[in-house]
Amino acid sequence: MTAAEASAVPTPIPVVVPPPSPPARFTGDGRAYWRILLRGAVLLAVTLGIYRFWLATDVRRFLWSNTEVAGESLEYTGTPYELLIGFLIALALLVPLYVALALAALSAGPVGAAASALSFPVLFFLGQFAVFRARRYRLTRTVYRGVRCHQDGSAIRYAICASFWWIMVALTVGLAYPFMQSRLERFKMRHTYYGDLKGRFEGSGLRLLLRGFFMWLLVVGPLAGTIVFGVVTVDWETVGGVAAKATSLEDFNNQLDSAYSNFYDVVVVAVAASIFSIVMLAVLYPVFQAMVLRWWIDGLRLGDLTIHSSLRTSAIYGAYLRFLGYGILFAIAVMVLGSIVAFVLTGILVGNGNKDAADLANAGVGIAFYVIAMLGFSAIYQATVKLGFWRSSVESLSLTGLDVLDRVKASGTASSAVGEGLADALNVGGI
Amino acid sequence: MVTSTMVTGTVVTGPGHYFDGTSSARHDVIVEAAPQAMRILDANGMLLAEWPYADLRAQSAPDSVMRLRRAGGRELARLELRDPALIAKIDDYADSLDRTGAVERRLRRHVIGWTIMAAVSLVLVGVWGLPALSDRIAPLIPLSAEQRLGAAMDKQVRAMIDPGRAGQVFECGIADAEKAGRDALDRLIARLEIAAGLPIPLKAAAVRKGEANAIALPGGHIYVFEGLIRQSRTPDELAGVIAHEIGHVAHRDGTRSLLQAAGLSFLFGMLLGDFTGGGLVVIAARTVVQSAYSRDVETAADRYSVGLMTNAKGDPRALATILDRITGQVEPGSKILLDHPQTKDRIVAINAAANALPGKVEPMLSPADWAALKRICG
Numbered sequence: 001m002t003a004a005e006a007s008a009v010p011t012p013i014p015v016v017v018p019p020p021s022p023p024a025r026f027t028g029d030g031r032a033y034w035r036i037l038l039r040g041a042v043l044l045a046v047t048l049g050i051y052r053f054w055l056a057t058d059v060r061r062f063l064w065s066n067t068e069v070a071g072e073s074l075e076y077t078g079t080p081y082e083l084l085i086g087f088l089i090a091l092a093l094l095v096p097l098y099v100a101l102a103l104a105a106l107s108a109g110p111v112g113a114a115a116s117a118l119s120f121p122v123l124f125f126l127g128q129f130a131v132f133r134a135r136r137y138r139l140t141r142t143v144y145r146g147v148r149c150h151q152d153g154s155a156i157r158y159a160i161c162a163s164f165w166w167i168m169v170a171l172t173v174g175l176a177y178p179f180m181q182s183r184l185e186r187f188k189m190r191h192t193y194y195g196d197l198k199g200r201f202e203g204s205g206l207r208l209l210l211r212g213f214f215m216w217l218l219v220v221g222p223l224a225g226t227i228v229f230g231v232v233t234v235d236w237e238t239v240g241g242v243a244a245k246a247t248s249l250e251d252f253n254n255q256l257d258s259a260y261s262n263f264y265d266v267v268v269v270a271v272a273a274s275i276f277s278i279v280m281l282a283v284l285y286p287v288f289q290a291m292v293l294r295w296w297i298d299g300l301r302l303g304d305l306t307i308h309s310s311l312r313t314s315a316i317y318g319a320y321l322r323f324l325g326y327g328i329l330f331a332i333a334v335m336v337l338g339s340i341v342a343f344v345l346t347g348i349l350v351g352n353g354n355k356d357a358a359d360l361a362n363a364g365v366g367i368a369f370y371v372i373a374m375l376g377f378s379a380i381y382q383a384t385v386k387l388g389f390w391r392s393s394v395e396s397l398s399l400t401g402l403d404v405l406d407r408v409k410a411s412g413t414a415s416s417a418v419g420e421g422l423a424d425a426l427n428v429g430g431i
Numbered sequence: 432m433v434t435s436t437m438v439t440g441t442v443v444t445g446p447g448h449y450f451d452g453t454s455s456a457r458h459d460v461i462v463e464a465a466p467q468a469m470r471i472l473d474a475n476g477m478l479l480a481e482w483p484y485a486d487l488r489a490q491s492a493p494d495s496v497m498r499l500r501r502a503g504g505r506e507l508a509r510l511e512l513r514d515p516a517l518i519a520k521i522d523d524y525a526d527s528l529d530r531t532g533a534v535e536r537r538l539r540r541h542v543i544g545w546t547i548m549a550a551v552s553l554v555l556v557g558v559w560g561l562p563a564l565s566d567r568i569a570p571l572i573p574l575s576a577e578q579r580l581g582a583a584m585d586k587q588v589r590a591m592i593d594p595g596r597a598g599q600v601f602e603c604g605i606a607d608a609e610k611a612g613r614d615a616l617d618r619l620i621a622r623l624e625i626a627a628g629l630p631i632p633l634k635a636a637a638v639r640k641g642e643a644n645a646i647a648l649p650g651g652h653i654y655v656f657e658g659l660i661r662q663s664r665t666p667d668e669l670a671g672v673i674a675h676e677i678g679h680v681a682h683r684d685g686t687r688s689l690l691q692a693a694g695l696s697f698l699f700g701m702l703l704g705d706f707t708g709g710g711l712v713v714i715a716a717r718t719v720v721q722s723a724y725s726r727d728v729e730t731a732a733d734r735y736s737v738g739l740m741t742n743a744k745g746d747p748r749a750l751a752t753i754l755d756r757i758t759g760q761v762e763p764g765s766k767i768l769l770d771h772p773q774t775k776d777r778i779v780a781i782n783a784a785a786n787a788l789p790g791k792v793e794p795m796l797s798p799a800d801w802a803a804l805k806r807i808c809g
Contacts, residue, residue: 146450408455
């Protein structure tokens with residue numbers, strides 16, 4: 001059959017079967033998001049960061065309203081003014097605490113020592129408290145089909161639980177992480193509601209541990225192995241003796257060369273192991289994140305609604321690679337531009353014989369370009385990694401038992417934004 | 432269920448989804464945009480609600496959707512429209528709606544203007560307000576508190592500046608061979624201290640650190656670096672620098688700068704929030720602000736040194752001599768980040784002040800004492 005004949009055959013009219021609309025999709029336009037972030041970065045710089053309440057609200061409105069579940073999109077009803085007021089209230093609460101801690105740390109004796117030792121745990125605990133309260137604010141500002149989400153439960157209990165588990169994670173070099181995640185998620189979801197529909201979390205910490213254990217071994221194993229190897233093979237008494245006698249590093253090296261102790265073998269192994277661990281960490285981090293994200297989404301339940309995620313690891317890699325690409329380009333641009341500005345300024349001012357002013361100008365240019373670089377990286381990170389995570393997570397969802405969403409009764413009221421303010425003031429990622 | 436738009440004169444009718452705010456049930460409705468009000472009808476044409484245009488509020492929604500709320504109505508009741516002709520008509524009728532975002536943009540511009548003003552005022556507070564404030568507050572802090580503060584800082588600063596050379600004590604003048612040097616230093620400082628008449632006792636020490644420098648902390652702690660003793664050619668040069676540091680103690684500069692640093696960290700750190708690396712910006716900004724401010728402080732300490740040296744019957748010009756020698760060797764670099772004002776200006780000012788205060792000059796130390804002091808660090 002020739003091409004002409006083929007075209008002569010009348011094409012049958014296809015029966016139109018509308019493709020089943022996916023249960024969840026993300027309708028946002030990446031360019032619109034970039035516009036929000038770039039404008040936000042500029043305004044953050046000129047307002048010394050005060051604009052962040054407006055930027056955070058814009059970002060959330062964009063993400064929420066472009067996330068569609070069963071044909072209806074989410075709505076974010078929070079406002080920048082709420083965030084600003086929440087922050088000011090948080091500040092009013094924190095200032096006396098900061099002042100008290102600072103004064104106590106300056107006083108001599110056991111009080112001062114206790115105060116400096118206590119300030120980190122106190123602020124960490126407060127940070128966890130704020131994390132839970134900030135989540136409540138965000139949930140109560142999330143409206144879907146005319147019904148809002150909300151959260152009850154005690155933030156103090158959450159903070160106690162979270163502090164305990166973070167200590168466990170530190171003590172077990174990360175092995176307790178899966179159990180912490182499952183415990184904290186269970187706590188959060190148990191207190192999460194969509195209207196009168198109660199949430200829960202069914203992810204198993206043990207399963208996450210089994211899935212991630214090999215990765216943990218690859219990162220932590222070499223370092224742990226080096227320590228064991230060092231303790232077993234090195235003659236530490238000899239090394240200690242040499243270190244006590246040596247007057248300089250050179251002297252230490254010379255004396256150690258003559259006293260055989262295996263010391264240098266261990267140094268070589270330690271350096272090699274650290275490099276291996278760092279490379280592994282960089283390569284495996286996206287795999288780890290994709291794994292945790294899948295596990296987390298799969299464990300979420302809302303009444304009879306179950307959620308499954310088929311998130312692909314390649315999507316997470318893609319997000320990070322895009323960040324790397326844009327980041328490198330941006331870094332080069334900033335460095336070139338910064339050098340040119342500094343060079344020209346110095347040339348002009350030194351030419352006028354004003355060396356002091358040139359130094360001042362250079363310091364100013366340095367700070368300005370540092371701020372530009374940091375804000376730029378933050379915007380690039382948001383637009384690549386954060387948006388990539390959000391989009392691919394939403395698009396990977398499949399939901400069963402969706403019909404429960406048709407019969408949810410409204411309940412819960414809007415909460416205050418003080419939690420967000422605390423989280424912001426304590427730098428625990430409130431916004 | 433109506434799936435198509437009907438346009439009859441000034442009334443546009445189309446489909447919509449209504450959520451009543453009490454349950455998540457989705458009601459398919461027909462929406463009629465009439466000139467007087469927007470009417471919501473159920474599938475059978477029964478009137479469910481009538482929303483006046485003045486009460487309509489647009490909620491955040493995807494680009495293709497108009498999501499409406501009625502001001503004063505149930506908080507979460509929503510009407511969602513996707514029909515472009517219907518959306519356009521409602522937008523036409525309702526002045527309260529802002530589909531193009533012009534009102535929102537104007538509001539946002541106001542906000543940006545105000546926040547920029549706030550930022551400018553914060554910078555002004557940081558550059559001028561805080562130094563002025565700390566100047567007022569520092570004298571109000573009781574001396575006993577300043578001494579406690581100094582003791583706490585002393586430990587930290589010592590740990591910070593100690594180069595930690597193996598097998599050597601950080602402080603000079605402790606070994607037997609160095610005791611004579613320690614006595615000479617004590618005599619030198621006692622002569623200055625008596626002339627100064629400070630309200631608190633000085634706690635001075637020579638330490639093994641190579642730089643030609645000396646530092647003063649709150650509460651009368653003064654550290655004279657080994658490098659400075661090496662570089663001094665006469666006792667008066669060393670005494671001039673120590674007198675400068677005593678000036679900092681007398682003016683309570685350490686406390687003032689501590690108050691300032693705390694205020695700046697607070698202003699720029701906590702208020703500005705957490706964009707990545709914010710901490711470093713704070714430190715950089717603080718360094719520039721403080722070093723600009725410290726010029727005045729250093730000049731004042733120089734003037735104090737001239738007065739004190741004259742009172743103690745030393746040579747007030749020796750400070751200028753040693754400054755000239757030391758800074759001549761320092762690498763030229765970002766001078767604004769160094770704590771001291773342009774050396775030439777300082778030397779001129781010191782000499783001018785010394786000329787205005789003629790006094791008798793007696794040797795600060797005997798040649799034997801000076802030789803011992805030179806060996807205080809072994």
